[in-house]
Amino acid sequence: MIPGPFSYHRPATVADAVKLLSTLGDEARPLAGGHSLVPMMKLRLATPEHLVDLHGVAGLKGIRRDGGKVVIGAMTTQHELLASDEIAKSIPILQETALLIADPQVRYRGTIGGNIANGDPGNDMPALMMTLGATYRLEGPQGGREVAAADFYQGAYFTAIEPGELVTAISIAVPPAGHGHAYEKLKRKVGDYATAAAAVILTMSGGKVATCTVGLTNLSETPLLADAAAKAVIGTSLDPATLKKAAAAAEAIMVPAADARGPVEYRKHVGGIMVMRALQRAAAKAA
Amino acid sequence: MNDMTPTREQRTAALEGLGCKRKRVEDIRFTQGKGNYVDDVKLPGMLHGDFVRSPHAHARVKSIDDSEALKVPGVLAVITAETLKTVNLAWMPTLAGDVQMVLADGKVLFQNQEVAFVVATDRYAADDGINKVKVEYEPLPPLIDPFKAMDADAPVLREDLAGKTTGAHGPRKHHNHIFEWTVGDKELTDAAFKKAEVTIKEMISYHRTHPSPLETCQCVCSFDKIKGELTIWGTFQAPHVIRTVVALIAKLPEQKIHVISPDIGGGFGNKVGAYPGYICAAVASIVTGKPVKWVEDRIENLTATSFARDYHMTTEIAATKQGKVTGLRVHVLADHGAFDACADPSKWPAGFFNIVTGSYDFPTAHLAVDGIYTNKAPGGVAYRCSFRVTEAAYCIERAMDILAQKLGMDPAELRLKNFIRPEQFPYHSALGWEYDSGDYGTAMRKAMETVKYAELRKEQEALRAAFKRGETREIMGIGVSFFTEIVGAGPSKNCDILGIAMFDSCEIRMHPTGAGIARMGTKSQGQGHETTWAQIIATEIGIPADNIMVEEGNTDTAPYGLGTYGSRSTPVAGAAIAMAARKIKAKAQMIAAYKLEVHEDDLEWDIDGFRVKGLPEKFMSMKDICWAAYNSVPPGMEPGLEAVSYYDPPNMTYPFGAYICVMTIDVDTGVYKVRRFYALDDCGTRINPMIIEGQVHGGLTEAFAIAMGQEIRYDAEGNVVTGSFMDFFMPTAVETPHWETDFTVTPSPHHPIGAKGVGESPNVGGVPAFSNAVNDAFSFLGSTHIQMPHDFWRNWQAAKNLGVFEAA
Numbered sequence A: 001m002i003p004g005p006f007s008y009h010r011p012a013t014v015a016d017a018v019k020l021l022s023t024l025g026d027e028a029r030p031l032a033g034g035h036s037l038v039p040m041m042k043l044r045l046a047t048p049e050h051l052v053d054l055h056g057v058a059g060l061k062g063i064r065r066d067g068g069k070v071v072i073g074a075m076t077t078q079h080e081l082l083a084s085d086e087i088a089k090s091i092p093i094l095q096e097t098a099l100l101i102a103d104p105q106v107r108y109r110g111t112i113g114g115n116i117a118n119g120d121p122g123n124d125m126p127a128l129m130m131t132l133g134a135t136y137r138l139e140g141p142q143g144g145r146e147v148a149a150a151d152f153y154q155g156a157y158f159t160a161i162e163p164g165e166l167v168t169a170i171s172i173a174v175p176p177a178g179h180g181h182a183y184e185k186l187k188r189k190v191g192d193y194a195t196a197a198a199a200v201i202l203t204m205s206g207g208k209v210a211t212c213t214v215g216l217t218n219l220s221e222t223p224l225l226a227d228a229a230a231k232a233v234i235g236t237s238l239d240p241a242t243l244k245k246a247a248a249a250a251e252a253i254m255v256p257a258a259d260a261r262g263p264v265e266y267r268k269h270v271g272g273i274m275v276m277r278a279l280q281r282a283a284a285k286a287a
Numbered sequence B: 001m002n003d004m005t006p007t008r009e010q011r012t013a014a015l016e017g018l019g020c021k022r023k024r025v026e027d028i029r030f031t032q033g034k035g036n037y038v039d040d041v042k043l044p045g046m047l048h049g050d051f052v053r054s055p056h057a058h059a060r061v062k063s064i065d066d067s068e069a070l071k072v073p074g075v076l077a078v079i080t081a082e083t084l085k086t087v088n089l090a091w092m093p094t095l096a097g098d099v100q101m102v103l104a105d106g107k108v109l110f111q112n113q114e115v116a117f118v119v120a121t122d123r124y125a126a127d128d129g130i131n132k133v134k135v136e137y138e139p140l141p142p143l144i145d146p147f148k149a150m151d152a153d154a155p156v157l158r159e160d161l162a163g164k165t166t167g168a169h170g171p172r173k174h175h176n177h178i179f180e181w182t183v184g185d186k187e188l189t190d191a192a193f194k195k196a197e198v199t200i201k202e203m204i205s206y207h208r209t210h211p212s213p214l215e216t217c218q219c220v221c222s223f224d225k226i227k228g229e230l231t232i233w234g235t236f237q238a239p240h241v242i243r244t245v246v247a248l249i250a251k252l253p254e255q256k257i258h259v260i261s262p263d264i265g266g267g268f269g270n271k272v273g274a275y276p277g278y279i280c281a282a283v284a285s286i287v288t289g290k291p292v293k294w295v296e297d298r299i300e301n302l303t304a305t306s307f308a309r310d311y312h313m314t315t316e317i318a319a320t321k322q323g324k325v326t327g328l329r330v331h332v333l334a335d336h337g338a339f340d341a342c343a344d345p346s347k348w349p350a351g352f353f354n355i356v357t358g359s360y361d362f363p364t365a366h367l368a369v370d371g372i373y374t375n376k377a378p379g380g381v382a383y384r385c386s387f388r389v390t391e392a393a394y395c396i397e398r399a400m401d402i403l404a405q406k407l408g409m410d411p412a413e414l415r416l417k418n419f420i421r422p423e424q425f426p427y428h429s430a431l432g433w434e435y436d437s438g439d440y441g442t443a444m445r446k447a448m449e450t451v452k453y454a455e456l457r458k459e460q461e462a463l464r465a466a467f468k469r470g471e472t473r474e475i476m477g478i479g480v481s482f483f484t485e486i487v488g489a490g491p492s493k494n495c496d497i498l499g500i501a502m503f504d505s506c507e508i509r510m511h512p513t514g515a516g517i518a519r520m521g522t523k524s525q526g527q528g529h530e531t532t533w534a535q536i537i538a539t540e541i542g543i544p545a546d547n548i549m550v551e552e553g554n555t556d557t558a559p560y561g562l563g564t565y566g567s568r569s570t571p572v573a574g575a576a577i578a579m580a581a582r583k584i585k586a587k588a589q590m591i592a593a594y595k596l597e598v599h600e601d602d603l604e605w606d607i608d609g610f611r612v613k614g615l616p617e618k619f620m621s622m623k624d625i626c627w628a629a630y631n632s633v634p635p636g637m638e639p640g641l642e643a644v645s646y647y648d649p650p651n652m653t654y655p656f657g658a659y660i661c662v663m664t665i666d667v668d669t670g671v672y673k674v675r676r677f678y679a680l681d682d683c684g685t686r687i688n689p690m691i692i693e694g695q696v697h698g699g700l701t702e703a704f705a706i707a708m709g710q711e712i713r714y715d716a717e718g719n720v721v722t723g724s725f726m727d728f729f730m731p732t733a734v735e736t737p738h739w740e741t742d743f744t745v746t747p748s749p750h751h752p753i754g755a756k757g758v759g760e761s762p763n764v765g766g767v768p769a770f771s772n773a774v775n776d777a778f779s780f781l782g783s784t785h786i787q788m789p790h791d792f793w794r795n796w797q798a799a800k801n802l803g804v805f806e807a808a
C-alpha cells in the first residue's frame, strides 16, 4: 500500500492547470481531495506519473446563486456543501446525500468535483446530479464547454472528459419550491459505498405525483436515471401497487455486480426497495 | 487518635488495590500519542523489507527474476527461498508441529503467500522493487472447499509431506489430512444415541475470520556482527517463546538474542505465532549487517498472517422428551489452510475444543476433529478466546437452541434444566475437564429477570402474529447464550509449548523508599496490565499501586513467561504476582518483628503494614519496612526486598456468563438492529471493575462484528474477496450496539486471589448470543439453523429461502 513514484505540480490558474494536463498527457491526473485517487495509487491501481494539485487554483471553490441556478465550484468540499445555508435552503437533497458519504474526515477533504469526475459507480453525487438535471462546466485546451450530467458517464471510470480537460463548476437548477426529495442509501457501515441507493425529486399536486425524477447509484457501471420508474408514479398517490410497479421498472434497468455487499439478485431487490422508500419519503416531504 | 489519622477505609482506598476502578496508567501515554510501538523504532542506517506475494492460491513457481528489481534505486537485495536455503531457513517449524515455507519453495499454496523479500533503503524503494520482481507461475487447481479436501482426486497440496503417513498428532488418512483427534467414550455415547427419545443433528459452521488488531504484525531485527547478538523488536504476545524459537531455528545462543515487545496495538491471537516476516528481517539483518524493519500493511495482515476459526462442526445431541440431555456427539472438520500453524499448546491439535459440553451436565460425549489442508492462509489462532473455545461455545450454544426448538421448549428453560449444579463442582466433564467452580442457575436467572425475559417472549409472539397477518415486515429474535470458558493455560500436567511448561512468572523488587518495580513473563496488548498488576501487589503488600512500576516485554529483564493470550495472564501470571508479593510480605514480617522487637507470630497484617497483636500503637508500615530492608535487617538475613515466583497453576479457571441479545430484522433488506444486549460475566474476584467492563465492551464489539459479517471469504479460485476494511466488517461506533454489563462473583477456589480470566469471555459468549438471536428471529418461519455471518444480504437470503417473498 505504497504509491509508485510521481511528480507533483501545483498550478495557480485554470489555464496553467489545463496547460500542464495537456502537455504532460495521459500520465497526468488532476488531484482534488485525493480520497478516491490516493487510495487507488496506494494499491497501484492508478500509477500517474504527474499529479496536478488543484488546491492552489484560484476560483474553483465556492457556492453562489445565479438566478434560478446554484453554481458550485469543483473544489468545494462535501463539508462545505453541508455548511452552506444556500444549499440547505434551495437544494436540501444535496446535504442529505453528502451526509451519507463516508465520515467527517473524508468529507473535509473530498470535493464535489472529484466525486462527480471520478466516474466510480459507487460515488453518490453522480446519480444525484443526473436526478437534479445538473450540468458540468469543463475547461480544456480547446476552451470551455457545458456537459449535462446525464451525458457525462460512459462506463466505470469513463466519462466525457477529454484529455487535458478539467471540471471547474457544477450548475444546478433550483428545484421548485415545495418539491419533495429523498436519497435512500443502503450501506453496510459508515464509510461504505452503497449496496444500492436511490435519489428522488418530485412535486405533488392534489395528493398525486405531478413530476418525478429517479436516480440510481451503484446499480450499474454508471449512475442511472430510472425514467420508466419515474413515469410509472406520475398521476398516482403512490399506492402499494404503483410503488411495486416503479420498483420493478427500476430493477429492470439495474445491472449491479456481485460483490461482498451481496449477489446480483439481492442488490437489485434492495435497489427496488430503496426506490420505493425514497418515493414515499419524498412524497411525505412535498408540499 | 487525632483527626489527621486516616481511617482504615482511607488507608485501603489510598492503595488503589483489588476492586478499585483505578484509571489506566498506560492511557496517559496512549491518549497523547506517546506510546512507543514497533514502527516507532528507528535505528541509524535501518533498512526496510517488503514481500513479493503470490497472486495465485495454488501454483508452481517456475522462476524468479530479480534483475530489474535490483536496478531500482535504493534496492539492495532480493531474498528468495534459494537464499534462505544457504542458512537452512527456507522452511520453519510451526507451533503445531508442522513446517511452513518462509518463502515459496517450488510452489505457492495460498494467495498472498510470501515469495521474495525485497530489502531497500526505504519503504518506497522496497515497494518499487517488489513491482519489478518477475515471477513466473504455473497455476495448479486450487482446493478451497474443506469438504472436498479429502476427496480421492483432491489436488495434492503439500508435496513436501509425500509418503508421510504420520504427522505431529498421529496418523494421516489422506494427502490433505493433518490429524485426527478424538476424545470421550464412543461406545457409551453411541449407546446413549440409540436409546435417545429425541435427537438433533446439524452441521454448524464457524466461518473464517481474522483478529485484525489495529497495529499489524511487524518487527525490527538488528544483528550486531561484532558481538554476535541479535536484537528483535516485535509485536509479540509471547516474547520469551519467540526468543526460544529463534534460538532453536537460527542456532544462535539464547543469551545473545534480545527480544523486546514494546507497546502493542492489540493482538487478539494474531501476534502469538512466528511469521516469515520475522525470519526474513532477521536474515536480511545478518546478511546486510544493518537493522531491518518489516511492517505489514492491512491487506497483508488480513490475507497472510493468522486467521481464526474455519471450523465445521457436525453436532448431535441426544435427550429425553422432558429435555434432559443424555449425550453429545461432535465431528469437526477443521480447515487449517496451507500449513498447520495453529498456536495451541503442543499436545492440543484442536485446542481445548473438548470444552464443547459447555455448561451442561452431559453424562457422556464423544468428539472427533479432523484437521485438513486447503489453499488458504495458515493460522487458526485463538481470536480473543482460549484455544478453540469460541468455536466450542458457539457449537453447543447453537445446538442447545436447536434442541429447544425441536422439543418446543424455551431455550433458557432448557439451559436451566441441564446446567451443572453448584454442588457438582469440582465437576468432571465427559470430555475430560475438571471445572473448578460455578453457579450457573443464579447467573441465568439474574439475566432473565433483568431483561424481563418473559415479557420479551410475549412481545415476540405478538410481533410474529402481526408479521403473519402482513402488518409488519420486521421480525424479532431473542438470543440466549450461557457460556463456560476454560482459561489460564496451563497446568504443566497438560500444557506446554515446544516442551516448555505453560507457567508464568513475576519478579518484584522493592526500593528503599517504599516503591518498587514488578516484571512479568506476560505482555499487555491493551489489557491494562500496568494498571491491574500493580493493584494486586498493592493489596498484597500494602504499597500504593501508584508506587509500583510494572514492566513487561523485555526478555533480558523479565523472568521467563509464556506470554499473553487465551485469557491466561490473570489466572497464571496474576497468581505468580500474588505469590511473589507474599514472599516479599513474609520477609517483611521478619524485618518488622525485628524492628518492633517481637516474635513474628505476634504480628498481624493490617492493610499497609504489620501491627503487634493487642498493641495497636505498635505498627510498622510497609513503606518503613522497605527502608529497613536496606539498612537494618535481622542478623543473618540478607539485605534487600525482592522475590521471584514461577507459578504452575493446579488447574484452569472456568469463567462463565449469561448473555441475552434482542434484535429486529427487516426482511426486505436484511438490515438488523440490536435493540438490547445484556452481558452478565462471572470472572471470580474482580481486580479492576472498570477494566473488566472495558474488556467486555471490546470483546462484545468483536463478537458482534464476527457474528454479523466479519469474514475472510475466498472465491472458488482462492482469491480473498474481503481483504480490506472496505469489505472486512470492522464496526465503527455508529454500528456498535449499546452494551449493558452485569456480574456475579464465584471466586476460583484454587487461584491465590480467586480471579479467573475475563478478556475473552465476551467474544466467546457474544457470538452465540447474536447468532441465536438471528436464528430465533427466523425460527417461526420454519428454519432450524442459518450459518453465520448474518450480514444483510444473507439475512435477506434466509428470508427468501423461507418463502417470505412468495406470499407477498
Ligand SMILES: Cc1cc2nc3c(=O)[nH]c(=O)nc-3n(C[C@H](O)[C@H](O)[C@H](O)COP(=O)(O)OP(=O)(O)OC[C@H]3O[C@@H](n4cnc5c(N)ncnc54)[C@H](O)[C@@H]3O)c2cc1C
Residues within 6 Å of the ligand: A029, A030, A031, A032, A033, A034, A035, A036, A037, A038, A039, A054, A074, A075, A100, A101, A102, A103, A106, A109, A110, A111, A112, A113, A114, A115, A117, A118, A122, A123, A124, A125, A161, A165, A166, A167, A168, A191, A192, A193, A194
Ligand atoms: C473510506 C472512504 C469512503 C468513501 N465513501 C464514499 C461514499 O460512500 N460515497 C461517495 O460518493 N464517495 C465516497 N468516498 C469517496 C470520496 O467522496 C471522494 O472524496 C470523492 O470520490 C473524490 O473526491 P476527491 O476530491 O477526493 O477527488 P480525488 O480523489 O482527488 O480525485 C478523484 C478523481 O477525479 C479526478 N478529478 C478530481 N477533480 C477533478 C476536476 N476538477 N476535474 C477533472 N477531474 C478531476 C482525479 O484526477 C481523480 O481521477 C469515500 C472515500 C473514502 C476514503
